[in-house]
Structure formats: C-alpha cells, structure tokens
Amino acid sequence: MTTVETGRVTTGAPPSGAVGASARRPDGGPKVRGEFSFSGDLWSDGMVWGATLRSPHASARIRAIDVSAALAIPGVITVVTADDVPGSKFYGLEHRDQPVFAWELVRYAGEPVAAVAADHPETARRALAAIEVDYELTEPVLDPEVALAGEPLHPDGNVFRELWVRKGDPDVRGEFVVEGTYELGMQDQAFMGPEAGLASPADDGGIDLVVSTQWLHNDRDQIAECLALAPEKVRLTLGGVGGAFGAREDVSLQIHASLLASVTGRPVKMVYSREESFLGHVHRHPGRLWMRHSADRDGKIVSYEARIVLDGGAYRSSSYHVVANAACFSAGPYNTPNAVVVGFGVRTNNPPCGAMRGFGAVQVCFAHEAQMDRLADAIGMDRIELRILNAMAPGDTLLTGQIITGALPVADVIRATAALPMPPAASSDPMARPGGAGRTTDATDVVRATGFAVGFKNLMYAEGYDDDSHAACRIEGGVVTITCAAAEVGQGFVTLCQQFGREILGVDDVVVAPADTSIGSAGSTSASRQTMMSGGAVEKACRLVRAQIVEQVAASSGADPDHLAFAEGRVVSVEGPVAVAVDLAELTAEHPYEAMARHQHRTTYPLDADGQGDAHVSMACAAHRAVVDVDPELGLVRVVQLATAQDVGKVLNPTAALGQIEGGIAQGVGLATMEEIILVDGKPRNPSFTDYLIPTALDMPEVAVEWIEVPEPDAPFGAKGIGEPPVISSTPAVVAAIRAATGRPLVRVPVRPTDIVGLTS
Amino acid sequence: MDVTLPTTVDEAVSARADAPDAVLLAGGTDLMVAVNAGWLNPTAVIALRSVAELGQWRVDGDQLVVGAGVTYERMLREGLAASSPGLADAARTVGSPQIRSAGTIGGNLGTASPAGDTLPVLVALGAMVELAGPDGRRSLPMQEFTTGPKRTALAPGEMITAVRVPVASGPQQYRKVGVRNAMVIAVASVAVVLDGDRRSVGVGLGSVGPVPLAAPEAAVFAADAVDWSAGGPVLHEVDAAVRFGELVAAASSPIDDHRSSAAYRRLAIGVLAERCLRTACAPAVGEDAA
Structure with a gap:
C-alpha cells in the first residue's frame, strides 16, 4: 500500500x-x-401480473387442459400452455430435458402446466383455480434405488450419471476397516427474496427481462430457444437479488414471464409466493452414501470404497456435475492410494435437485468425516492426528489421479482450527441453552461436547468446460x-x-x-x-x-x-x-x-472411464470444530461455537470474507440440526418458513475464524473463492459433537430431537 | 374492501352485526398470513386497534384482567409480567420482536391453535374468557372456550374482550419444545402454576391434543406433593417431580405430524412437566426461578 x-x-x-x-x-x-430495490419491487406502467399453474401430483398423465373458464374471468388477458410455446418446448441448465409446461406427463409435484396474465395478482390467482386439468394419476417413483432398476420416467432414462472412479489397487486392504451408511435429507437454499422478474416486449419483437438470477447469459439462451428468438433479441438485466445459493442457477419464471409478455404485448411481472418458491426452484440432492475405509496400524489410509446415490428428482438440472463432485471429492482431502467409487445421480418423481452451495461436496463430507472418526476410534488414535497424518498437500494426487498444483494447505487448516480458543463455559442465560427461548433446559440438563471435521472441494467449473x-x-x-x-x-x-x-x-x-x-x-x-x-x-x-x-x-x-x-x-x-x-x-x-x-482459467479435461483425468482447476479446504450443548433427555441442541480455519488464498475484504464464513456456517448448522424439505408422496409438506426451519440468531453459534493465506497461482491477488468451504465441513463437525455428547450413531442429517432421544422409527 | 374502525366494544359488536362476514383484525399475525396465502379472502374488516378497552389490563382484587388487544410484547413488560410470569414466559417464546409487538392474546385465543403459546398458561391458571356479543356479555372457562383445533365456543357475532386470571401467588413456569431455539411452533409445551394462596397446582399442555389440555390428576398429585407451609413451595420428596411428569405425559393425547411424532411429544411433555415442578419447587437452587 x-x-x-x-x-x-x-x-x-x-x-x-x-x-x-x-x-x-x-x-x-x-x-x-x-x-x-429487489426484483420483487419492479414496476412498469401498464404492466400485468403473471402466475403459474403447477401440478399438485408427483406423477400423472394429463388427459386434457381446459382454460376456457379462466379466460372468461374479467381481467384475465391470456392463458398459455405448452401449445403456446413457439420454440423449444424444453429447457434446462445443462441439458434441455424439462418441459416449459407439461402437456402429456407431470413428473413432480409443482411442475408448471400453464401460466396466466391478468390485471391483478388476485385475478391471476382465481384464473389459475379456474383452469381445469384432467389428470390420470400414476404411481410416483420416489425411491432412487427403485428408479435405478425401474421403467424410465423420461425418454432420457433414469440415470443422470453413473460415474466410476478407480485408483490404485482395488483389492488391497489395511488392518483396520470401518464402514457405514449415511443419509442426508433434502435441504433448501432458503433465500429471502422469492423469485421475481419483469418481462417487457420490445419494439424489435424481442424481450427485455429484469430478473433475479445467477447467470444472465444462460437464462438468455434458454429463453431465446423457447421463444424462437435470436439470442440478441432477448436482453436481460439483473434485478435486485435477495440471495441465491444455487437456487437461481436454473430458470424459474424467466421463460414463462417472457412468453406472457410476448403473447400479451404488455410488461408482465411475476413474483413467487414463499410456497411457490419452494416448488419453483431446485434443492440440494438428498443422498444415501455407503463408505468403507481401511487403514494400517499407523493410521495411514490404505483403501477406500464408496457407493453414492443422489436423488436428482424429475429433471436433470446440474445433477450430472453434482455427481462428479460427489464422487471426485468423496474421500475428503486425504491421501487415498487405492479407491473404488461409484456415484449415481438418479431421476425420480421427487422435486428436481440441482445446485446448492457445496455442490456434491457437502453430501460426501458428512459421510467421510464420520468415517474418519470411526477409523481413528478403531485404531485408537486421536481423531485430529489421523486427519493430519493423511492430509493432502500440493504434489499429492486426487482420487482422479490429478496432481494438486495450486495451494491446498490441509494440515495447516486442521492445526489452526484446533488451536483456536474454546468458547467460555456455559452461560447462565437460559436462552443460550438448548431449547433457547422455550426455556426447556436447566443448567444441570446440559452435556457439552466437541466435534471436528475437514472438507474440500474444487473451485470453478470442471471436466473440460471452456469457462x-x-x-x-x-x-x-x-x-x-x-x-x-x-x-x-x-x-x-x-x-x-x-x-x-x-x-x-x-x-x-x-x-x-x-x-x-x-x-x-x-x-x-x-x-x-x-x-x-x-x-x-x-x-x-x-x-x-x-x-x-x-x-x-x-x-x-x-x-x-x-x-x-x-x-x-x-x-x-x-x-x-x-x-x-x-x-x-x-x-x-x-x-x-x-x-x-x-x-x-487453465484448461481442464474430461474424466475417463475410470474417473481419471485433470478435471479440476483449483481446490480449497477448511476445517471446522464445533462445540455443542445438548439436552440429551429432550434431544435439543444449541451449537455454542464453530471455529474454522479456511484456505482463502488471500483475504480481499475481511468483513465480506467473514460474512461468507458466518453465512456458510449458518447453512451448515441448519443442515445439521433442522433444515429439510419433508416429502409425503413426493409433495413438499413444509413449503413455508413456518415449517421449513432455518437457524435464527439464537441458533447461530459464535464463530471463531483464522485465515490461512497461501496465494493461489493465476488468481487475482492470489485470492480463492471462499463461499463454499464454510458450508461443507461445518455440518459434520456439529454432528460429530452431538454424537460425542450422546453416544448415538446419528448417521442422518438433519439430526432431529427424535434421533437424539432414540425414538426414531 | 370495507374497513370499520370501532372505538368501543359496543361499536365493534354492532359493526359485526352489520357485516356478519367481516373478519376481526387485531395484530394480524395470523390473519395476514391466511390472506397472503390465499386461504382467506375477506370482503370486510373490523380493525380493533382503536377499541381502547381491549388494549387495557388491570388488577381487580386478586384477579388480573388482560384485554384481548394486549400484545405479547406488553405481557413481557409493565406490571403484567410480575402479575403473571407464566404468561410472560409464554409470550417470550412467540415469534420475533416484530411479531410479539403486533400479536395479541385475544388473537391467540381466537385462532385457537393447539400450539397457541399462551393457551396452556390460561388453562393452568383456570382463566375465564370474557366475551361480548349481540346478546350482551358473558364469560366462559378457558377449557370450554376451545372446542377443537382452531375451533371455539364463540357464538355468531361474538368477540373476545379479555381474559381473567388469578394474580400470581407462587411460581409459574412455561416451557416449550420446538425444533429450533426461537421463532418456532410448539412441538410440545407445558405450563405449571403453583397457587400459594389456594394451595393448588394448575397444569396446561400445548400441542399434545386437539385443544390445550389440562392434567387434573397430575395437578392434584402435585398439590399434595408440595409442602406449602415452608418458606415457599417445596416438594415433600424430590422424586415426586418424576411421577408428576409421568402423570402429565399420561394426560396428553398427541399425534404424529410433519413437525414431530406422538411418541416424542409424549416424552417431551413429561420431561418438561417434571422440570417445571422441580424448578418451581426449588427456587434456591434453580437459577431460572422467577
């Protein structure tokens, strides 16, 4: 300076x-x-309101759609269905497999079937209620294992990706073997600002769209294809975005609003309600993961096997690449000489899943960190020492055979995290105990314990994408x-x-x-x-x-x-x-x-049939130590502190970096303790912030941070992206701490009170 | 939409007679959710904020009268919290500061959710619910007021004006389990009220039945288990709190839903009740004592 x-x-x-x-x-x-001004605040003279009709059923055949009663309502300007889509009738972030409007089959509860434009949101709502869709219900396929072996739910089949990663000798084993099966529920990004946009017809026959999104140009291309317009006739401007976390990577209302503007010749505003927002964007993949590790007496990992099944829901979204991340990083940032991994992304009749902060690395980290604890316990070794002993460093190879060339200070983040100060002893404030404002728990009811976890993932796109x-x-x-x-x-x-x-x-x-x-x-x-x-x-x-x-x-x-x-x-x-x-x-x-x-960025390459190749650009790692207070009798948890050291390359803005870390930890604590979209017959049962719970200030722990600054080559000022590592290993650290407090295996997140008290069916 | 702004209870009652389909608006924390979600499409609204009587509370001898328009935030302040610490504890568990500043005890009663946070306290206190309607005023015991999930004994055209409860003469506890530490709907909640003047115990249970429940057998057991003569209520035998918890759990009739299971609710309600009695009867060692 x-x-x-x-x-x-x-x-x-x-x-x-x-x-x-x-x-x-x-x-x-x-x-x-x-x-x-958020995108929900957009306004234009003469604008009308768009609204979407969605399937209430997870699986059904559409016999007929009758829009006449809706069109007869005064104030209703138009109703559009698949018949009105002038261009491609399909869209999709990476692969166009999702209908703009379903016309023969609906494959998930919430799938768009029609859209209306009306002079008032209430008129639009009544119009939706007046559209008659004749559904013939069919049995939904909700279990990915059933879908893997079952009849195709879509012409593209039920397997979005089956990725094998094989490294070293598949038959060698160490003396100590641990295995486990782990599950994750469906987490939502739960951004605050619901989907919103304003599409206006332009004089040149094109569309001007102001919208909340994560990627303007990809949206533009999908809209242009579906509206049969040249891409340059579709012009997008970013509206004020109220959070994203991956949920705005896929198109939501962009094509519907643009089509309605095109058909009506008027500006069309669309804003999702909170419930519609839960139906209208992708979620984090729920997963079921089996892992088996072996190690020698000294604690060195010898072999690793895994089978990872991620439920992608009805359409592909980014499942193909989420599977890649899950498989490639499934062993964690540990040197693993021999491995056989298979990852599946599966189509079901559940809501579509796609990008969410952590993108496949979150699911596997929950499993591999539980495995590391089991392995250390089996050998009789300190859990942190085992992690340091196996920690990757530049020059080591990923499961994919790729040699790490950039910064990756895994042992440093582990040591620095372990060295951060512990939180003060229990507070005398009853609100700071498990149960919080409910004042459920007296000081004598509390057990305090600590858990540790380490995670990593790649930064930027992979597998040869020309980014x-x-x-x-x-x-x-x-x-x-x-x-x-x-x-x-x-x-x-x-x-x-x-x-x-x-x-x-x-x-x-x-x-x-x-x-x-x-x-x-x-x-x-x-x-x-x-x-x-x-x-x-x-x-x-x-x-x-x-x-x-x-x-x-x-x-x-x-x-x-x-x-x-x-x-x-x-x-x-x-x-x-x-x-x-x-x-x-x-x-x-x-x-x-x-x-x-x-x-x-530098060139990357596809993975071969054994999942080998220089597919990734850069890596980043972090470690988390969680201190929790648990009320074992009621199964309630208060996360007291999360300490983290993160590999950031270089801190460009300390306040902003801290914000990313605190925010990521909030989402990680949420997945560990409360966040899940509960599906009944494939339908979200809790699409509201009354019942889809995210951490409040009373659930958010104190955060202690240490930056590990090792400059990344070819990055601006040496800085790495820092948004994702905070959400990857925070969840397993919290769960490890709850395990330590309760002695229960807790192989599924979110951990519910019923799991802690032993009442889970 | 027609909006009426009465300033007296009589005006409000006659406004309802004039517009039978009108909805009552107090804090709006339930009503506006229903409107925004499209579950309710009111054509007429009677807004109660200007009705002075509803916004008042007073001590009437050994009774506390809380107007239906008193907010959760006010239950935490003034002399109200001292006169009814159980209501204050319950009010503190409701929502966020914004919600507590808007939502009212009358609204909590009118919505009559089995999870309504003040309702178990009112059950435990043996509250009377005061009503006004076209046929004049009357009052109902709390347990006759709630008739089912979100159903009440309110007659057509009737409205809630106040609740009447005893001024506290002993420890009062409200404990609530949710799936997070604040801003959460009760999975199970318990109110336990020790009435030193009458040497009685009141118990109210939330989210473990179609309406807020009493637990009369547990209440009688606790009254007998407490030594009222000492320098405050203490238990003759410490283990009595455990038995009390078992009796409370037996009085519950919870269900499975997406928020929790019946088995967990039964367990939780027993543990909470045990802790309430344990703490209420051990003020010297319980650091949470009011």
Whole structure:
C-alpha cells in the first residue's frame, strides 16, 4: 500500500476502499434501511401480473387442459400452455430435458402446466383455480434405488450419471476397516427474496427481462430457444437479488414471464409466493452414501470404497456435475492410494435437485468425516492426528489421479482450527441453552461436547468446460466505471469490483454498472468462481486502462513508466529524476480511457472411464470444530461455537470474507440440526418458513475464524473463492459433537430431537 | 374492501352485526398470513386497534384482567409480567420482536391453535374468557372456550374482550419444545402454576391434543406433593417431580405430524412437566426461578 506526499510516495496504511481493506458494500446501507430495490419491487406502467399453474401430483398423465373458464374471468388477458410455446418446448441448465409446461406427463409435484396474465395478482390467482386439468394419476417413483432398476420416467432414462472412479489397487486392504451408511435429507437454499422478474416486449419483437438470477447469459439462451428468438433479441438485466445459493442457477419464471409478455404485448411481472418458491426452484440432492475405509496400524489410509446415490428428482438440472463432485471429492482431502467409487445421480418423481452451495461436496463430507472418526476410534488414535497424518498437500494426487498444483494447505487448516480458543463455559442465560427461548433446559440438563471435521472441494467449473468471463473498465473525469455481467447475489462482487478499481487505478470513485447481457457472459455466480473468473476479468481490464494511462503520462512527462504509481486520484512518480503529479480527473476529463478483458482459467479435461483425468482447476479446504450443548433427555441442541480455519488464498475484504464464513456456517448448522424439505408422496409438506426451519440468531453459534493465506497461482491477488468451504465441513463437525455428547450413531442429517432421544422409527 | 374502525366494544359488536362476514383484525399475525396465502379472502374488516378497552389490563382484587388487544410484547413488560410470569414466559417464546409487538392474546385465543403459546398458561391458571356479543356479555372457562383445533365456543357475532386470571401467588413456569431455539411452533409445551394462596397446582399442555389440555390428576398429585407451609413451595420428596411428569405425559393425547411424532411429544411433555415442578419447587437452587 502506498500513500502520497508532495508528489512522492511513502509506505503507509492501506486506502480504506482498496484490496485487503473492509471496504463497505455499496448496497449495504440501502439493504439495511429497507431502501434497496429487489426484483420483487419492479414496476412498469401498464404492466400485468403473471402466475403459474403447477401440478399438485408427483406423477400423472394429463388427459386434457381446459382454460376456457379462466379466460372468461374479467381481467384475465391470456392463458398459455405448452401449445403456446413457439420454440423449444424444453429447457434446462445443462441439458434441455424439462418441459416449459407439461402437456402429456407431470413428473413432480409443482411442475408448471400453464401460466396466466391478468390485471391483478388476485385475478391471476382465481384464473389459475379456474383452469381445469384432467389428470390420470400414476404411481410416483420416489425411491432412487427403485428408479435405478425401474421403467424410465423420461425418454432420457433414469440415470443422470453413473460415474466410476478407480485408483490404485482395488483389492488391497489395511488392518483396520470401518464402514457405514449415511443419509442426508433434502435441504433448501432458503433465500429471502422469492423469485421475481419483469418481462417487457420490445419494439424489435424481442424481450427485455429484469430478473433475479445467477447467470444472465444462460437464462438468455434458454429463453431465446423457447421463444424462437435470436439470442440478441432477448436482453436481460439483473434485478435486485435477495440471495441465491444455487437456487437461481436454473430458470424459474424467466421463460414463462417472457412468453406472457410476448403473447400479451404488455410488461408482465411475476413474483413467487414463499410456497411457490419452494416448488419453483431446485434443492440440494438428498443422498444415501455407503463408505468403507481401511487403514494400517499407523493410521495411514490404505483403501477406500464408496457407493453414492443422489436423488436428482424429475429433471436433470446440474445433477450430472453434482455427481462428479460427489464422487471426485468423496474421500475428503486425504491421501487415498487405492479407491473404488461409484456415484449415481438418479431421476425420480421427487422435486428436481440441482445446485446448492457445496455442490456434491457437502453430501460426501458428512459421510467421510464420520468415517474418519470411526477409523481413528478403531485404531485408537486421536481423531485430529489421523486427519493430519493423511492430509493432502500440493504434489499429492486426487482420487482422479490429478496432481494438486495450486495451494491446498490441509494440515495447516486442521492445526489452526484446533488451536483456536474454546468458547467460555456455559452461560447462565437460559436462552443460550438448548431449547433457547422455550426455556426447556436447566443448567444441570446440559452435556457439552466437541466435534471436528475437514472438507474440500474444487473451485470453478470442471471436466473440460471452456469457462470465461468478460469485463470492461472505463475512466472518465477521474471516475472509474466497471461493467461486468456477473450476478451480484449478495456475495459482494460489486464491492470487489470497486476495490480492484481503487487498488489498480488509485481513485476513490468506482461505479459498477448494472449487470446485463450487453457485454459478454461472466458465467454463473456459482462454484466459488466469480472472484477468480470475473474478478480476474475486472483486474485485467483495470490493468489495461492503467497501462494506457502510464504510457500517456510517461510519454508526456518523460518519466520512466516503471516509476509511476496511482494513488489518491493522481499518477505520481515514486522514484527517478522526474517529478510527476498528474490529476486523473483532469487527464481523463475529455479523453476517457477504456478497455475490455476476457479471463479464462487453465484448461481442464474430461474424466475417463475410470474417473481419471485433470478435471479440476483449483481446490480449497477448511476445517471446522464445533462445540455443542445438548439436552440429551429432550434431544435439543444449541451449537455454542464453530471455529474454522479456511484456505482463502488471500483475504480481499475481511468483513465480506467473514460474512461468507458466518453465512456458510449458518447453512451448515441448519443442515445439521433442522433444515429439510419433508416429502409425503413426493409433495413438499413444509413449503413455508413456518415449517421449513432455518437457524435464527439464537441458533447461530459464535464463530471463531483464522485465515490461512497461501496465494493461489493465476488468481487475482492470489485470492480463492471462499463461499463454499464454510458450508461443507461445518455440518459434520456439529454432528460429530452431538454424537460425542450422546453416544448415538446419528448417521442422518438433519439430526432431529427424535434421533437424539432414540425414538426414531 | 370495507374497513370499520370501532372505538368501543359496543361499536365493534354492532359493526359485526352489520357485516356478519367481516373478519376481526387485531395484530394480524395470523390473519395476514391466511390472506397472503390465499386461504382467506375477506370482503370486510373490523380493525380493533382503536377499541381502547381491549388494549387495557388491570388488577381487580386478586384477579388480573388482560384485554384481548394486549400484545405479547406488553405481557413481557409493565406490571403484567410480575402479575403473571407464566404468561410472560409464554409470550417470550412467540415469534420475533416484530411479531410479539403486533400479536395479541385475544388473537391467540381466537385462532385457537393447539400450539397457541399462551393457551396452556390460561388453562393452568383456570382463566375465564370474557366475551361480548349481540346478546350482551358473558364469560366462559378457558377449557370450554376451545372446542377443537382452531375451533371455539364463540357464538355468531361474538368477540373476545379479555381474559381473567388469578394474580400470581407462587411460581409459574412455561416451557416449550420446538425444533429450533426461537421463532418456532410448539412441538410440545407445558405450563405449571403453583397457587400459594389456594394451595393448588394448575397444569396446561400445548400441542399434545386437539385443544390445550389440562392434567387434573397430575395437578392434584402435585398439590399434595408440595409442602406449602415452608418458606415457599417445596416438594415433600424430590422424586415426586418424576411421577408428576409421568402423570402429565399420561394426560396428553398427541399425534404424529410433519413437525414431530406422538411418541416424542409424549416424552417431551413429561420431561418438561417434571422440570417445571422441580424448578418451581426449588427456587434456591434453580437459577431460572422467577
């Protein structure tokens, strides 16, 4: 960092808004004050309201759809069904296997069948009720094992992916063998801002759509295909997003709203209710995982076998790649010389599952960390020592045979986590005990215990995907404008853009333009990739602009370009004979400088028939230590503290990084203790925040954090994406602690009070 | 939509007579959920916030009269919490600060959910529910007021004006199990009230039956198990709390649903009851004592 004094520069404190500082997020104040405009707040003169009719049945044949009664309701403008879809009748994030509207079969409860546009939301609701769909009910297939062997539920079959990963000798075994079967319920992303968007017909016959999403360009392409429009006639702008966590990767209302706008010729607003939101987006895959590990007397892992079955629900979404992550990272960040793993992603009549923070690594981490504890116990070894002994490091190989070339300080995160201070002894506040505000539990009813877990996953897309991101930087009148289509979903990318602009160009005023499809794709806000991919593009664009200015200032002043620095709105010389102090606002007042940049990561390759190949770009790891208070008699839990050391590459913004870690821990605690979509006959039984419970402030533990900063090669400022590791190993750490407090096996999450008291049927 | 803003109970009653289909709006924490979810589509609303009588509470001799419009937040403050610590404990378990500032005891009664948090306390206190209707005013014992899940003995055109309970003369406890530590619907809840003046014990159970239940056998057992003469209620024998829990569990009739199982609810209600009596009768060692 530098500060400027009289045209010369001395080392000093970092500028408050630059890289490494806790720069304030531009959307923070408005969000806290309730002034931020979310996509649900969109409004347009003359707009009408769209609404979706969904199947109440998990499996049925559609005999007929009669919309006449709905059309007869005053205020109803149109009703559309599959017959009205002018282009492709299918869409899908990676593979187009999902009908825009079902017309012959419905394959899950909540599948869209029709949509209406009306003058008022209430009119639209009545119109939905007036649409008559004649269903012939069929028996839903709800068990993935049944679906694996059963009749196809879709022309594409029931197996989204069967991936084998074989490494080393399949027959060798160590002296100590442990095995277990583990299950995870269906977690929801539970973002606060429901799906919402406003689609407007354009004069050129195209559509302008403002919407909450994670990936504008992918949405655009799917809409264009279904509406039979050229992609450039579908223009998307990011609306204010109230959280995403993977649930906005797939299209929800985008095609329906655009179609209604196209048919009615009027702007159409759609907003999901909370219940519809639960029906209208994908969830985390529930899973059933069998694992068997063996190790020698010293604790070295010798062999590993696993069978992983993930329920993908009715349509593919991202199941294909979730299976890859689950299988590739299923042994955890431990050196595993011999392995045979099979992962299945299976189609059923359950709600579709797809991306959620952690993306396959969450499911396997819950299982492999329980296995590590069992293995250490079988050998009679300290659980943390066993993990350190087997910890991967650069130069080691993944299950896929890929050699780790970037940073991966697994042993460091384990040691640092274990060294973090323990929480204070039990509070005298009864609300801080298990049961919280219910005051169920007296001090003498509490057992405290600790659990430990380690997890890792890849960063960015994999298996040969040609990923890129685009960004533009422009400086005019001393104000920098960054343009990038990366979706800000709350993670803080807009703050990062400002920090990069300030750091590289030495100005305070950095404006981030609205994200839209007028520039090239930035890819998805997922896979912990935006800091590295779009951050990389923004960094490049800013450096290109900087180089142009350096060239200009050097030429006009005679200074050596290497002697020039940018700070406090000026270009100054830091050494050499020529004193330079050029004001950037003046320099760029009449002659703006601008540049575009594209960033790509290094090439990856597909996995072969044995699951071998250099399929992944970068890795990140974290460890979690959970301290829990348990009331064993009532089966209630209060997570007291989560301590974590995380491999972050470089902290770009401490406050934002802490936010990611606390948020990820909240979701991990939620999966460990309460979060599950309960399905009865394939239908979500609890699609509301009354019954789909997520942690409150009284459920959220104290968080103790240590950053492990080992710069990642080829990443902007050495920073890794940090959004996912906090949610991966926090869940198994909490469950390990509950096991330690109760002595129960607890092989399923979420752990319910009935599991702890031993009343689970 | 027609909205009426009465300022007196009489005006509210006559407004209901004029518009029999009108819904009553107090805190709106149940009503607006139903409206937003599309379960209810009211054409007329009688908003009760301006009815001064409903928003008041007073001590009437050894009785406490709490207006139907008193919010959960107010039950935690003023002299109300001192006069009825059980109601205060129950009110604290309701929702978030925003919900507690809006929701009312009358609304809790009117909704009559088996999980309504103040209802087990009112059962344990032997509350009288005061009503006003076209035929004048009357009052009903709490247990006659709730007739089924979300069903009450309110006659057409009738409304709740207040509840009348004894001013506390001994420890009161309310404990509630949910699946998370705050903002949660009760899976099982227990109120235990020790009445030193009358040397009696009241018990109320939530979420373990179609209506909030009493446990008369357990209550009589506890009254006999307590030594009322000492410097506060203490148990003759500590093990009596365990037996009390068993009797309370036996008085419950829970069901399986998506929130929990009948077996767990029966277990939980017994454990909670045992702890309530244990703590209520051991103020010197129980750090939670009010």
